[in-house]
Amino acid sequence: MSARDTLRRTIGQRMTRIAVGLAALLAVVYVGGFFLFTARLERTPPVEVPVADGIVALTGGPDRITAAYRLLEEGKGSRLLITGVHPDVTAASLKEIVPGAAPKFDCCVDVGHRAENTIGNAAETAEWVQRRDYRSIILVTSTYHLPRAQLELGRAMPGVEISPYPVFQDTLHLDGWWAYPGTTRLLISEYTKYLLTLTYGQPQAQT
Template sequence: MFRRFVSFLLLAWLFGFVWFAVALPGPLGKRHTDAIIVLTGSSGRIEHALDVLHAGEAPVLLVSGVDREVKRGEFAAQYKVSARLMGCCITLGYKAYDTRSNAIEAGEWVRRRGARSVRLVTADWHMRRAFLESAREMPAGVTLLPDAVPSRPSLSALFLEYHKLMARQIIALWGS
C-alpha cells in the first residue's frame, strides 16, 4: 500500500512537471487594461511592457523590482523612453526583491491608482507563480490578466520554478 501511494505521488509529480514545462503560458495579445505591471528579470519583459504602453493598450506602467541604484534617467536612456512618457506614465518600483515582494509592491500600486484591470508581464516560465502571488495581493474586484513573454528556459530553471510554485501552492492551501 505504501509503495503504491509513493508511486502515485511520483507519477503525479512527473506528469505535473511535464505539463508545467510543455504548456507554458503565452502572450495576452491586443487587450486594453487600466495598467501594466512588469516584473524585472529575464530579457524581453520590460521591452514587451513598453511596447504595450506605446501601443496604447494601457495608460500606465509599473516596473516592479528595479535595482535601487538605477536612476530614472538611466532607465529612460537604456530603454529609449521619452521624458514625457517617464513623467506621466511609468513608475519605477524599488521595493521588491523577489516574486512575493513584487506582488506586494504591485498590489499597493494598483490600490493607489484605482486600476480595475491589470496586465501582468513576466517570462512564460515565471508566470504561474507570479500570477498566483499577484492575484493574492490585488484589491477586490481587480481583473488580473497574464501576458507571458516567450523564452527558452533551461531544464534546471523549469525544475526550480516548478518546485517554487508547488511550495507556494502548498503554503496557500495551509492558509498562509
C-alpha cells in the same frame, strides 16, 4: 524469534512498503504535473491584448521591460509599473533599455524598488493598484514565470482583472526542453516554486 519480534518485523516491513509506495506515487504525481506545467506554458505572444487600467512588468530581464513599455506606447494601459528594481538602479538607466526616444517613460512609468521576489512584486503591485484605484492590469513577465506570478498577484489583489502577457527569451527552449539542461533546470525550479505557492503561498526561493 518470538511472536512479538515476528509481529514487529512484519509491521516494519509493511510500513516500509507503504512508505516506498507513497514516495513512488508522489514522484509520479510530481513528474506528471511537471509535464503538464510545461505543456501549458505559452509559446507565442497573445494575438489580442485587452486594454487595461495599468501595466505591470516584473523585473528579471530587459525583454520584460521593453515588452511592457511597448504595450504602454500602444495605449494598452495608462501607466506602467516596473516592480522589483534594484535600489541602485535608477529610472534613467531603465529608460536606456527601451529603444528609441521613449517619450512616455518620464510621464507614465513608475519604478518600484522594494520587492525582492515574486511575493514582494505582488505586494508592491497591490499598493500601486490600490493607490491609483485600478481595476485591471496587464502582467508582463517571462512565460515560465507567469503561472506563479499570476497566482501571487491574484491573491494580493482579489477582484482586480489580470491579463497575462508572456515574454520569451532566446535562451529558453520550451519545445524540446529536455534536450537543453539549462532550460530543464529552470523549468524544474519554477515548477517547484509554483507547487510551493499552491500549497503554502510562501515560495522560499527568489525569482
